[in-house]
Amino acid sequence: xxxxxxxxxxxxxxxxxxxxxxxxxxxxxxxxxxxxxxxxxxxxxxxxxxxxxxxxxxxxxxxxxxxxxxxxxxxxxxxxxxxxxxxxxxxxxxxxxxxxxxxxxxxxxxxxxxxxxxxxxxxxxxxxxxxxxxxxxxxxxxxxxxxxxxxxxxxxxxxxxxxxxxxxxxxxxxxxxxxxxxxxxxxxxxxxxxxxxxxxxxxxxxxxxxxxxxxxxxxxxxxxxxxxxxxxxxxxxxxxxxxxxxxxxxxxxxxxxxxxxxxxxxxxxxxxxxxx
Amino acid sequence: xxxxxxxxxxxxxxxxxxxxxxxxxxxxxxxxxxxxxxxxxxxxxxxxxxxxxxxxxxxxxxxxxxxxxxxxxxxxxxxxxxxxxxxxxxxxxxxxxxxxxxxxxxxxxxxxxxxxxxxxxxxxxxxxxxxxxxxxxxxxxxxxxxxxxxxxxxxxxxxxxxxxxxxxxxxxxxxxxxxxxxxxxxxxxxxxxxxxxxxxxxxxxxxxxxxxxxxxxxxxxxxxxxxxxxxxxxxxxxxxxxxxxxxxxxxxxxxxxxxxxxxxxxxxxxxxxxxxxxx
Amino acid sequence: xxxxxxxxxxxxxxxxxxxxxxxxxxxxxxxxxxxxxxxxxxxxxxxxxxxxxxxxxxxxxxxxxxxxxxxxxxxxxxxxxxxxxxxxxxxxxxxxxxxxxxxxxxxxxxxxxxxxxxxxxxxxxxxxxxxxxxxxxxxxxxxxxxxxxxxxxxxxxxxxxxxxxxxxxxxxxxxxxxxxxxxxxxxxxxxxxxxxxxxxxxxxxxxxxxxxxxxxxxxxxxxxxxxxxxxxxxxxxxxxxxxxxxxxxxxxxxxxxxxxxxxxxxxxxxxxxxxxxxxxxxxxxxxxxxxxxxxxxxxxxxxxxxxxxxxxxxxxxxxxxxxxxx
Numbered sequence: 001x002x003x004x005x006x007x008x009x010x011x012x013x014x015x016x017x018x019x020x021x022x023x024x025x026x027x028x029x030x031x032x033x034x035x036x037x038x039x040x041x042x043x044x045x046x047x048x049x050x051x052x053x054x055x056x057x058x059x060x061x062x063x064x065x066x067x068x069x070x071x072x073x074x075x076x077x078x079x080x081x082x083x084x085x086x087x088x089x090x091x092x093x094x095x096x097x098x099x100x101x102x103x104x105x106x107x108x109x110x111x112x113x114x115x116x117x118x119x120x121x122x123x124x125x126x127x128x129x130x131x132x133x134x135x136x137x138x139x140x141x142x143x144x145x146x147x148x149x150x151x152x153x154x155x156x157x158x159x160x161x162x163x164x165x166x167x168x169x170x171x172x173x174x175x176x177x178x179x180x181x182x183x184x185x186x187x188x189x190x191x192x193x194x195x196x197x198x199x200x201x202x203x204x205x206x207x208x209x210x211x212x213x214x215x216x217x218x219x220x221x222x223x224x225x226x227x228x229x230x231x232x233x234x235x236x237x238x239x240x241x242x243x244x245x246x247x248x249x250x251x252x253x254x255x256x257x258x259x260x261x262x263x264x265x266x267x268x269x270x271x272x273x274x275x276x
Numbered sequence: 277x278x279x280x281x282x283x284x285x286x287x288x289x290x291x292x293x294x295x296x297x298x299x300x301x302x303x304x305x306x307x308x309x310x311x312x313x314x315x316x317x318x319x320x321x322x323x324x325x326x327x328x329x330x331x332x333x334x335x336x337x338x339x340x341x342x343x344x345x346x347x348x349x350x351x352x353x354x355x356x357x358x359x360x361x362x363x364x365x366x367x368x369x370x371x372x373x374x375x376x377x378x379x380x381x382x383x384x385x386x387x388x389x390x391x392x393x394x395x396x397x398x399x400x401x402x403x404x405x406x407x408x409x410x411x412x413x414x415x416x417x418x419x420x421x422x423x424x425x426x427x428x429x430x431x432x433x434x435x436x437x438x439x440x441x442x443x444x445x446x447x448x449x450x451x452x453x454x455x456x457x458x459x460x461x462x463x464x465x466x467x468x469x470x471x472x473x474x475x476x477x478x479x480x481x482x483x484x485x486x487x488x489x490x491x492x493x494x495x496x497x498x499x500x501x502x503x504x505x506x507x508x509x510x511x512x513x514x515x516x517x518x519x520x521x522x523x524x525x526x527x528x529x530x531x532x533x534x535x536x537x538x539x540x541x542x543x544x545x546x547x548x549x550x551x552x553x554x555x
Numbered sequence: 556x557x558x559x560x561x562x563x564x565x566x567x568x569x570x571x572x573x574x575x576x577x578x579x580x581x582x583x584x585x586x587x588x589x590x591x592x593x594x595x596x597x598x599x600x601x602x603x604x605x606x607x608x609x610x611x612x613x614x615x616x617x618x619x620x621x622x623x624x625x626x627x628x629x630x631x632x633x634x635x636x637x638x639x640x641x642x643x644x645x646x647x648x649x650x651x652x653x654x655x656x657x658x659x660x661x662x663x664x665x666x667x668x669x670x671x672x673x674x675x676x677x678x679x680x681x682x683x684x685x686x687x688x689x690x691x692x693x694x695x696x697x698x699x700x701x702x703x704x705x706x707x708x709x710x711x712x713x714x715x716x717x718x719x720x721x722x723x724x725x726x727x728x729x730x731x732x733x734x735x736x737x738x739x740x741x742x743x744x745x746x747x748x749x750x751x752x753x754x755x756x757x758x759x760x761x762x763x764x765x766x767x768x769x770x771x772x773x774x775x776x777x778x779x780x781x782x783x784x785x786x787x788x789x790x791x792x793x794x795x796x797x798x799x800x801x802x803x804x805x806x807x808x809x810x811x812x813x814x815x816x817x818x819x820x821x822x823x824x825x826x827x828x829x830x831x832x833x834x835x836x837x838x839x840x841x842x843x844x845x846x847x848x849x850x851x852x853x854x855x856x857x858x859x860x861x862x863x864x865x866x867x868x869x870x871x872x873x874x875x876x877x878x879x880x881x
Contacts, residue, residue, distance in 0.1 A: 029673040036670060037661035041468050047475040058483035062493055066349030066357075067340070080343075113657045119623050120651035121674035121722075122643045191320035198323050205335035211343055275623050275642075276584075 026123050030131035031138075045139065049146050052092040056150070059210065060084050070212060072241055078158070085156045086240040087209040089147055089165065090172060090232035093140050095200065097173035100136035101180035102196050106187050115274055125270035129181060129263065136177040137170055144169035151240070159242025168239060168252065172232040175255030178262025185269035203229035228254055299401035306395055306408020313391075314412070321376070325420045329369040330427050336488060337361045337433055353490075355435070355519060362433035363442060363514035364487035366424055370446040371507050373420045374454030375478055377413040379470045382461040385409070392553055402550045410455065410542070417450035418443070436520025445517060445531075449510025452534040455541025462548040481507045486515075506537045572635070574599050574726055574757055575620060579629035582615045589615040591781035592629065597726075602758040604768045604775035606867070608875050611778040613761035614654060617730050620759065621651050634725060647675060650724030654731050654761075656711045658703045664714060665690060665699040672721040685721050692747065693717035709740025716747065727751065729760040733767060745770055765867035779875045789867055796873050797865040798827045800843035804836045807856035818855050822846060839865070 038045055060081030069077040108114040115128055144166055151157050180196070187193065207229035213221055224230055231251040238248055337358030344350050344357040353360055385391040395405050421443055428434050457473070464470070484494065485507035491499050502508045513530040516522045575597040582590040590612040597603045605613040618624035619631060622642035631638055633645050659667050665686050672682035690696045693713040698706065706714065712732065719727060732748070733741040748771055752758055762768050768775055769789045777785040777792070785792055802822075806813050819829040819836050826840040838846045843862035850857055 026674060026676065029670075029676075032673060033659070033662075033670045036666055037659070040661060041471075044468055044471040044475075047472055051475055051479060054479050054483050058488060062484070062489040063340070063344070065493055066344045066347055066353070066489055068343075068347035068349070070343070112660060113655075114659060116623075116653065117657035117659070117671070117718075118674060120621055120646060120649070120653070120719075121671065122647040122676065123674055124643055189320075191317060194320060194323040197328070201323075201328055201331060205331050206339070210335060211339045215339055215342055275625060 025127065026121075027127035027130040027134065030118060030123065030127060031134050034131070034135045048096065048139075049143055051095075052088045052143075052147050053150055055088050056081065056085055056154075059088075060156075072212075072237075073243060078241065081154075082156045082158065082241065083212075083237075084210060085151050086165070086236035087233045089144060089151075089169060089240075090229065090236045091204050091209055092147065093144055093169040093172040094176045094203070094229055094232060096140045096143055097136050097175075097177035098180045098196065098200055100139060101132060101177040102184040102187070103193060105132055105181060105184045106190075106193070109184070109273075119274055125274050126267050128274070129266045129270055133174070133177045133181060133263070137173050140173035140177075141166065141170050144173075157240055159240070159244075161239045161242050161244050165236055165239045168235050171252060171255045171259075172235070175228065175258030175262070178259045178266060180262070182262045182265035182269060185266060185273055203227050207233055209233055228258060231255070300403045300407060302400050302404040303407035303411060305398075306400060306405050307411045308408075309391070309395070310409060310412035311415070314416075324376075325369075325373055325416070326423050329365050329420070329424045333358070333362055333365050333424075333428060333431070333433065336365070337431075358431070358433045359435050359519060360515070361488060362428045363439075363518035364511050366421060366428070366442060366446050366518070367449045367507060367510040367514045368482050368485070368487045369424055370417050370421050370450035370510065371453045371481065372478065373417045374413060374450035374452075375457050375473070377416050378454040378458040379461050379473065380467065382409070382458055383464060383467060383470070386462060386552055387465075392549075396553060402553055403546060405553075406458075406542070406546055406549055410451070410458070413454050413458075414447060414451060417454070418447050421446035421450070434518050436518065438517045438520050438522055441522075442514045442517040445510065445513045448531065448534045448538065449507065449514070452506040452510065452537035452541070455538050455545055457541070459541055459545035459548045462545060462552045481505055486511045506534055509533045573597055574634055575603075575759065576632045577616075577620075577629065578631075580616070580619065580626055580631055581628035582612070582619060582624065583627040588781055590619070593776075593778070593781075593783050595776065595783075597757065597759060599725075599757055600755050602752050602760070602771050602773045604772035605759075605761040605778055606763065606765075606768055606775055606871060607761075607778035607784075608763065611875070612781040613778055614730055616778075617728055617759070617761055621649060621728055622646050647722060648725045650719035650722065650727040650756075652712075652715050652719045652727070652729040652732055654734070656715045658711055658714060658718075660703050663700050663702055664695055664706070667703060667714060668718050668721060671718045675722040677721070682721075689717040689720055692720075692750075694743070707740070709736050709743065712736060712740070712744060713747065716744070720751075724756065726757045726759060729758065731761055731763070733762070733764065741767070763871075765871055769867050777871060777874050784874045785870070792870045793865050793867065797869040798839040799841045799865060801863055801865050801869060802838040802840060802843040802846045802850075803861040803863070804838065804847075804850060804855070805834065805858040805860075806836065807858050810856035812854070813856040818850070821853065822850060825849065839869070 060079075064080035064084075067080040070080055070083040071077045072083065115125075118128060119125070148157075148162065148165060152162075183196065206224060207227045208224055209229070213224060213230075216224060231254045235248055235251040238244055341357035341361065344353070350357065392405050395408075396402070400408075425434070425439065425443060425446075429439065460469070460473070484498065485491070485502055485505050487507075491502040491508060494502055509530040513527060513534075516527060573596040575595065577593060577595040579592045579594065580590060581588065581592050593612075593616065595603075595616075605616060607613050615624065619626050619638065620633060622633070622638040622645050625639050634648060636645050638645055659670065662670060668686035668689055669682045672685050673679070677685060686699075687696075690699050693716060695710060695714055695717065698710065703711065703714070716729075716732070729748075733744050736744065745767070748758060752771075758771065760767075760771065772789060774788050775786070775792070776783045785796060787795065804818065806815060806818060815831045815836050819831050819838075822836070822838050823829045826838045826846060828839040830837040830839070840846045847860045847862055850860065
């Protein structure tokens with residue numbers, strides 16, 4: 001039988017030994033598979049764009065009329081819509097990444113058993129982790145980009161720093177996707193996803209998303225500041241309102257750490273789970 | 277047959293059951309299945325159905341409520357924002373529970389786990405299957421609404437004893453959404469339609485049907501659209517009762533409109549489910 | 556995550572020795588031992604079968620050979636390589652047909668093959684060409700652009716086999732390839748597997764269908780309780796563990812003098828072995844017609860007498876017993 005060229009080559013071997021994303025190697029092929037299958041349900045993917053937009057209209061425009069302007073720094077107030085828009089950007093980056101890396105991965109792991117067939121090829125568990133997180137980030141980037149355009153069109157963007165809001169959203173997604181992926185390797189049944197809800201929903205509602213941190217009593221403020229989404233909201237809010245300082249790097253670092261820790265755990269767990 | 281493999285023909289004949297009751301009267305048997313099923317899997321929806329609405333109330337009612345009450349629109353509301361938003365969340369939660377219970381579980385029972393087919397291999401009819409499941413959905417809506425209402429009352433977000441009637445009102449609101457969605461679910465081959473339903477119908481309903489701010493604050497076209505949704509009627513009914521300001525005429529209209537959606541949905545569901553299960 | 560040059564053989568080259576070589580291979584899951592120290596050796600071009608009841612350890616063995624399950628003890632070399640360290644390189648040269656189809660239901664028939672080919676590093680053009688060729692081979696060309704979900708069981712199985720061939724594998728692993736298929740679908744599949752065998756592909760399969768094992772396997776092992784109970788060609792196994800022929804006697808109920816136990820005892824004198832079942836007496840002998848004549852002569856109340864050749868099924872039941880294990 002004829003034999004095709006194996007995925008060899010010194011260059012590729014070197015590339016594969018380099019960490020994500022340069023060394024993704026065959027992982028790109030799994031990403032390609034996801035893109036192919038997405039063509040069948042593009043309408044579902046497209047509909048994901050509307051979620052933050054609906055929230056923006058309801059909260060920013062509808063409720064905004066009741067709330068009035070919000071003071072974001074001493075002496076500077078912005079309309080409520082401008083206050084809440086960056087939070088919706090951050091929350092949607094979190095929600096999308098968590099959904100793609102938990103429910104969607106669990107479904108492929110346990111129900112369609114996609115990874116079972118993937119692992120009877122040269123791909124390895126690490127490739128699976130890289131591909132799925134990569135896919136989550138790709139989708140997240142598209143959503144974030146589209147939402148940012150809506151904000152620009154609505155005049156809710158106050159600064160050129162907003163250009164950095166897109167990579168920031170991807171970084172936020174990376175952190176949540178890696179941790180979500182690690183968490184989903186511990187899931188046994190669908191009921192366990194209630195724990196994901198338990199983590200995500202309170203963050204969405206209470207991490208200074210819809211009202212300023214100062215609304216809380218000081219003791220509660222500490223708790224709020226301990227949630228990752230709080231840092232995501234601060235990061236996006238500062239960038240979109242042009243209120244930039246070195247402190248933003250601290251917020252960003254939270255997600256770099258989450259991404260690294262999540263990846264390490266996910267890769268290790270996937271090895272044990274898929275190659276048993 | 278008691279494990280005997282060699283029962284004679286006459287023994288088998290004597291085991292023949294009496295004539296089954298009329299279609300529809302065996303719904304209780306289907307209902308009891310869903311109840312047992314829920315006892316096994318209740319945790320899978322515990323947080324999203326019991327905790328989530330309370331968290332929404334806390335975040336919107338108290339956190340954001342502090343800003344609203346102090347803001348330019350606050351005084352015009354006449355009551356504290358938390359009292360305004362609580363019945364809204366109550367009705368919206370009833371809707372979400374109704375829709376949630378009549379999408380994926382229905383699809384699973386038709387296609388993935390095929391529980392309906394198992395039921396139809398017994399004397400049960402399609403109408404029994406439909407009514408039995410709908411009865412269980414009603415119990416789920418009622419339980420969710422009752423827990424929320426109790427918590428909201430403890431938090432002081434309920435202003436009147438009339439609110440007791442908000443419980444059946446929320447149930448009706450949930451069923452008015454569950455029945456037509458059930459009819460839709462019975463026609464679906466994949467869950468794609470559900471994703472679109474949630475994102476493009478349920479979320480906008482949740483956000484724009486007078487739940488978080490009065491529908492009159494919407495642009496005129498959207499305002500008229502909001503009045504056409506069953507959720508707006510459910511929200512307004514619950515709100516009148518919770519604030520202790522019920523008016524007989526509008527309330528009766530709300531109930532009639534919600535009943536129309538429920539019964540109409542049920543009729544369509546009977547058609548679609550029959551077509552799906554007996555083709 | 557480095558991928559060092561395989562120490563054993565270069566891709567595409569087949570080692571001189573056995574393609575698969577296991578010595579004292581063990582697989583444990585917690586306290587449960589699924590595979591309990593087996594020795595197996597499969598040569599190039601061979602069709603090799605694992606037979607055994609459910610739970611015998613066949614699938615665990617296949618997963619170890621497929622490099623998705625590290626052995627708990629013993630040694631395993633595949634294509635001269637170590638599956639733990641060179642798993643990815645070995646898998647690049649295996650074709651795997653798992654017990655349950657793992658087709659991608661979100662993709663079309665053709666896309667299933669194309670995407671799979673991409674996993675093996677084939678270029679887009681190569682993948683497309685390969686898909687056309689394999690769909691033809693699997694008689695699925697007309698369904699190429701359909702979704703996978705509505706395909707029949709036989710079609711899905713053929714697609715899984717087509718998919719397993721995208722990399723022109725040196726070894727094709729088939730775990731119960733025809734379980735659950737109707738007779739037509741099984742024969743079509745066997746036909747495709749014969750062709751592969753003729754092309755020199757090494758086949759390793761598990762089955763509990765004896766006719767399948769007799770049709771396809773040059774050599775096989777019977778597994779029971781994680782161990783190998785017997786090994787040889789189908790013919791050798793029948794010769795060794797059964798007789799040339801079998802007489803199956805059905806007797807009338809409750810006739811004095813024709814009680815199954817008595818019949819068996821009397822016929823056993825001229826037979827190698829007899830077996831009393833609830834509805835039949837089996838007489839293992841080299842001349843079943845003679846045994847039938849004797850039963851007639853002794854005046855037993857015979858309802859029916861069937862003489863047939865011994866099959867692997869007789870060997871199998873003799874070695875692994877008639878009791879259900881799961």
